[in-house]
Amino acid sequence: xxxxxxxxxxxxxxxxxxxxxxxxxxxxxxxxxxxxxxxxxxxxxxxxxxxxxxxxxxxxxxxxxxxxxxxxxxxxxxxxxxxxxxxxxxxxxxxxxxxxxxxxxxxxxxxxxxxxxxxxxxxxxxxxxxxxxxxxxxxxxxxxxxxxxxxxxxxxxxxxxxxxxxxxxxxxxxxxxxxxxxxxxxxxxxxxxxxxxxxxxxxxxxxxxxxxxxxxxxxxxxxxxxxxxxxxxxxxxxxxxxxxxxxxxxxxxxxxxxxxxxxxxxxxxxxxxxxxxxxxxxxxxxxxxxxxxxxxxxxxxxxxxxxxxxxxxxxxxxxxxxxxxxxxxxxxxxxxxxxxxxxxxxxxxxxxxxxxxxxxxxxxxxxxxxxxxxxxxxxxxxxxxxxxxxxxxxxxxxxxxxxxxxxxxxxxxxxxxxxxxxxxxxxxxxxxxxxxxxxxxxxxxxxxxxxxxxxxxxxxxxxxxxxxxxxxxxxxxxxxxxxxxxxxxxxxxxxxxxxxxxxxxxxxxxxxxxxxxxxxxxxxxxxxxx
Numbered sequence: 001x002x003x004x005x006x007x008x009x010x011x012x013x014x015x016x017x018x019x020x021x022x023x024x025x026x027x028x029x030x031x032x033x034x035x036x037x038x039x040x041x042x043x044x045x046x047x048x049x050x051x052x053x054x055x056x057x058x059x060x061x062x063x064x065x066x067x068x069x070x071x072x073x074x075x076x077x078x079x080x081x082x083x084x085x086x087x088x089x090x091x092x093x094x095x096x097x098x099x100x101x102x103x104x105x106x107x108x109x110x111x112x113x114x115x116x117x118x119x120x121x122x123x124x125x126x127x128x129x130x131x132x133x134x135x136x137x138x139x140x141x142x143x144x145x146x147x148x149x150x151x152x153x154x155x156x157x158x159x160x161x162x163x164x165x166x167x168x169x170x171x172x173x174x175x176x177x178x179x180x181x182x183x184x185x186x187x188x189x190x191x192x193x194x195x196x197x198x199x200x201x202x203x204x205x206x207x208x209x210x211x212x213x214x215x216x217x218x219x220x221x222x223x224x225x226x227x228x229x230x231x232x233x234x235x236x237x238x239x240x241x242x243x244x245x246x247x248x249x250x251x252x253x254x255x256x257x258x259x260x261x262x263x264x265x266x267x268x269x270x271x272x273x274x275x276x277x278x279x280x281x282x283x284x285x286x287x288x289x290x291x292x293x294x295x296x297x298x299x300x301x302x303x304x305x306x307x308x309x310x311x312x313x314x315x316x317x318x319x320x321x322x323x324x325x326x327x328x329x330x331x332x333x334x335x336x337x338x339x340x341x342x343x344x345x346x347x348x349x350x351x352x353x354x355x356x357x358x359x360x361x362x363x364x365x366x367x368x369x370x371x372x373x374x375x376x377x378x379x380x381x382x383x384x385x386x387x388x389x390x391x392x393x394x395x396x397x398x399x400x401x402x403x404x405x406x407x408x409x410x411x412x413x414x415x416x417x418x419x420x421x422x423x424x425x426x427x428x429x430x431x432x433x434x435x436x437x438x439x440x441x442x443x444x445x446x447x448x449x450x451x452x453x454x455x456x457x458x459x460x461x462x463x464x465x466x467x468x469x470x471x472x473x474x475x476x477x478x479x480x481x482x483x484x485x486x487x488x489x490x491x492x493x494x495x496x497x498x499x500x501x502x503x504x505x506x507x508x509x510x511x512x513x514x515x516x517x518x519x520x521x522x523x524x525x526x527x528x529x530x
Contacts, residue, residue, distance in 0.1 A: 022513045023488050025270025025326040027317070028130065028156060028279040028504070030076055031306065032069060032148070032286035033471065034332035035294060036060060036482045038303060046310025047303075050330060054486030055527040057499035062334060062481055063521075065441035065474040066455070068389065070103035072333025072501070073155040073281065077129040079505035079522035081444040086126030088447040089389030089472075090151065095449060098395055100388045104154045111177040113150075116168065120150050121177035122159050128517070129158030130505045131277050136160075137514040138274055142267060145279040146172070146260045148252045152281025152333075165259060166281075167252060170194050170243030172259055185266050189259050195239055199258065203251050207232045212297025221341035222298075223291035223467045230297070248291055250302040253284040257309045261316055270321040275512050282306060286336075291468045293339040327487035327511055331501050335478045336471045343461055351462035357422045359464040363387050369416050374404055385409065390472055391452025410453050422462035427455040441474045444521075485511075485527060499525055 036058070041051040050056075064071060064082050066089055074080075074087040082088055087103050094101045106112070106119030113120050128136075131143035145164040147153030157164035163179065165172045171190040174182060182190075191198020209230050211217045218228045226232050226248055234249060235242050246252060260280055263269065269276040284302050292298040317326050340355025349355050370381035379402065386393045392413060394406045414426050429451075432443045442455060458464070460475050471478045483499050485507070502522035509516040510524045 022275065023270075023325055023327040023511065024273075024275055025317070025321050026130075026275070026277050026508055026512060027326060027328040027487075028076070028277065028508065029310075029328060029330040030073055030152065030156065030279075030281050031330065031332045031482075032152065032281065032283045033289045033294075033334060033336045034285050034303075034482060035335040035477065036332075036480045038294060039482045043307050045304075045307030046312075046314050047307045047330075049311065049314065050328065050484045050486040053492050054328075054484050055490050055492065056494040057483040057497065057525070058494055059496050060331065060481055060483035060499045060501065062479040063441065063500040063502055064444040065438070065457075066389070066391075066445040066472060067334035067474070067478040068472050069149065069286065069333050070151045070155060071445065073152050074125060074127075075502045075522075076331060076333065076504050077131070077156050077158060077279070078125070078127040079130075079502055079509075079516070079520040080127045081502060081521045083444050083446050083448075084127060084521065086124060086447055086450065087155070088445060088451040089391065091388050092391070092447070092450045093386045093388045093393040093452070095393070095396075098383065098386065100386065102151075104151045106175065106177060109176075111175050113168070113175045114173050114182055115171075116173065118150075118175075120154060120175045122154050122157070123177075125155060125159065129156075130508055130516075131156075131158035131279070132160045133509055133514055133516045134275060134277050134512065137512075140272075140274045142269060142272075142274075142276045143279075144260075144263050144267070144269070144277070145281070146256050146263065147279075147281030148247070148256055148283025148287070149281060152283055153279075156279035156281055163263075167247065167255055167283075170200055170239050170246065171198070172255065185262055186259070189262060195235070195242065199255050200235065200239075200242060200246065203234055203246065203254075205233070205235050207234050207249050207251070207301075209297055209301035212300055214295045214300075215297075215342065217297045219293075219296065219339070219341070221339040221467060222293065222296060225291070228292075232298075248287045250284045250288065250305040252287060253282045253302070253306050254309060256280055256282055257313055261313065264316065264320060270317075270326055275514070289336050290470060293342060293469050294336050295338060295342065322488075324488040327485065327490060327508070329504055329508055330482065330484045330486070331504060332481040333501075334471045335476075335480055337461060337463065337469050337473070337475075337477050339469050340461060340463055350460040352421045352459075355461050356463050356466065357420075358466070362420070362464065366392070366413065366416065369412070370409070373412055374399075374402060374409065385413070386452075388452070390456050392454040392456070393452045406453060413454060417456065422458050422464065423456055424459045425457040427457060428453060438474060485525075490527070493527065495527060 071082040106121040111121035145157030153166040343349040367381040
């Protein structure tokens with residue numbers, strides 16, 4: 001059958017098909033590093049509106065242990081745990097080349113990022129995604145993703161997206177995996193001179209925000225790279241410095257919302273008689289949160305601005321698509337720990353000393369011990385043991401050359417790290433068969449051939465950072481996330497069941513009425529519809 005005849009049959013069937021209650025546009029929003037205890041119905045903007053008028057799961061959780069950005073987004077988009085979707089962390093060790101690999105690393109020059117030496121694609125993602133299912137159901141559907149980070153846009157967009165765009169070096173970009181060149185909509189948004197006529201030119205010179213209500217604006221433990229008080233510079237210098245200042249500010253999310261708005265309008269998403277998908281990766285809560293902590297004045301202002309911008313975006317959708325014709329799902333890829341200094345001030349710090357430890361000293365200590373034990377005098381301990389994403393991998397081939405086994409090395413590392421005050425447990429593949437929720441969480445995170453031979457579990461509240469804070473643990477503060485469905489056909493309500501982020505993709509596929517794999521780890525959530 002010719003392609004022309006196939007399209008004609010589809011067009012006639014579409015004209016004859018009765019109207020359905022399915023939405024014509026799904027918006028999938030992942031707010032990077034948003035704990036669920038920071039979101040409530042009292043918020044005045046879009047977040048509060050979604051909770052009040054949508055269906056809310058107040059006890060939603062992430063169901064894997066390594067709570068980092070890339071696996072968090074992959075679980076949301078695929079409905080599969082990291083153990084199946086292939087993403088163990090933000091990076092992992094390539095066992096063949098013994099190089100650390102970015103989770104969205106492209107393997108050849110065809111995936112080169114425009115105006116960059118990087119290569120980016122979704123090829124490391126082993127599972128199909130919501131966008132892929134939508135394109136499989138109807139090739140005329142459009143799938144776009146916009147993110148503050150490459151891994152958020154690429155992983156949410158999936159393998160068959162019409163476009164995935166992310167912020168890098170002061171502009172939004174993409175890679176050759178998706179298109180031969182940046183489309184005009186992105187080029188126009190960036191401007192010919194980003195500081196004069198592009199997105200950056202519309203930003204304020206400084207970031208002004210309130211002093212905060214939980215603690216003073218200038219607080220010990222916060223990062224000092226951009227200043228710790230209101231009036232922080234945003235456009236105070238050339239493009240390179242401005243680009244970095246914006247990345248660590250709430251204006252990163254503003255760029256994502258503004259570009260997404262243009263895509264909705266110029267691509268007529270949800271207005272063409274077929275189902276479309278737009279995924280947004282809002283990264284500012286993470287870049288700001290790492291620097292200042294989740295309850296800082298800076299994080300509070302970032303959330304306030306997101307709340308306001310989301311309200312504006314929902315108004316746009318109401319006007320262009322119609323509320324009855326779109327559905328929004330909002331969640332997070334992970335939470336975050338509070339600043340150790342903040343926990344200590346309240347008498348709640350569960351980590352020894354001041355809660356802070358050096359990752360550099362940890363790595364150097366491991367390699368020094370490996371050198372003295374196994375590679376002295378001429379061997380390279382970094383060639384024998386790699387540390388990527390908090391996971392330790394042993395080079396089996398090099399170990400054999402040295403006349404030792406992987407088991408010899410892992411046993412030595414276990415003994416060495418067991419006395420570290422920030423480490424509570426070291427997990428190997430064999431340990432994952434143990435009973436209990438904790439072992440299950442680590443099983444869900446473990447990717448055969450990519451995860452390390454040893455996974456380090458730190459003690460609660462312990463940070464391998466000099467300032468600011470981080471995430472990546474199996475503890476509640478990293479796993480408790482918001483989960484809200486809102487829009488056409490969604491009845492206001494809530495369910496206290498522990499819904500999981502892995503359940504989002506099959507739930508949205510069911511709302512769209514499209515087929516999805518029956519063997520997903522995620523399950524369709526049941527919530528009231530109008």
